[in-house]
Amino acid sequence: MLIDIGVNLSNSRFQKSIEDVLLRAKSAGVEKMILTGTSISDSESVISICKQYKDQFPNSLYATAGVHPHDADKFNADSANKLDQLCKEKPVVAVGETGLDFNRHLSDPTKQERAFESHIEIALKHDLPLFLHERDAAKRQLDIIRSHVNQFPKSVIHCFTGDKKTLFSYLDLDLYIGITGWICDERRGLDLQNLVKNIPLDRLMIETDAPYLIPRTMPNPPKNKCNEPSFLKYVIDEIAHHREESSEVLEVATSSTAIEFFNLNNANQ
Ligand SMILES: [Zn+2]
Secondary structure (H helix, E strand, O other), rough: OOEEEEOOOHHHHHHHHHHHHHHHHHOOOOEEEEEEEOOOOHHHHHHHHHHOOOOOOOEEEEEEOOOHHHHHHHOOOHHHHHHHHHHOOOOOOEEEEEOOOOOOOOOOOHHHHHHOOOOOOOHHHHHHOEEEEEEEEHHHHHHHHHHOOOOOOOOOEEEOOOOOHHHHHHHOOOOEEEEHHHHHOOOHHHHHHHHHHHOHHHHHHHHOOOOOOOOOOOOOOOOOOOOOHHHHHHHHHHHHHOEEEEEHHHHHHHHHHHHOOOOOOOOOO
């Protein structure tokens, strides 16, 4: 059984194919998926997808609720209230994605920090883990995490692509690490390929980040380059190769880590 902890199933590219994507995921052994919420309305969308497909795919679909750092400019008191309400919805198993993105600077850094702080507060209130994004902002993100160190929610850095120092800093703070098909990229994934063996087996989770980041190791990728959860095995095979472990060992470990991290056995769709 594989668990994909990051699927953007509300993306318009899946609009007409959600059921087929879920059926293909099941056939590929992807038993559970955490759908990523990236704004208030998008979080509402992924929650409703979970509800809509829960009878057809029982105990398979879960959601995060949060506002992506790219949208932090729009985050205000009203968003915080709405997020707080969304966290009471049954499919929600984590708060996020949230964090800092100083790569594309789509939102003002101060506003990103304010939104991040608000997500931390809400996660603590609901006793939910955090689903974190970070791009070119490790120093500031680590400062914020350290400033809460006595009371910081259990967290995963999703789609980790940082350097060794950053990886070890996150691990020292007891964070979990999500690895995507970035590792399958023979050009920009090289650092990650060298680093991945440093992640303790019980802190590692896997994700497609579909429809983005299609694994470049796929022999026959679809023409539209649309990634989907059924391609998760390419990510795990690549990780296994660089860790010199079997895919089976990684499959069992990453799934049990995800079940525990997101409390999926007690989550109620
Ligand atoms: Zn992200």
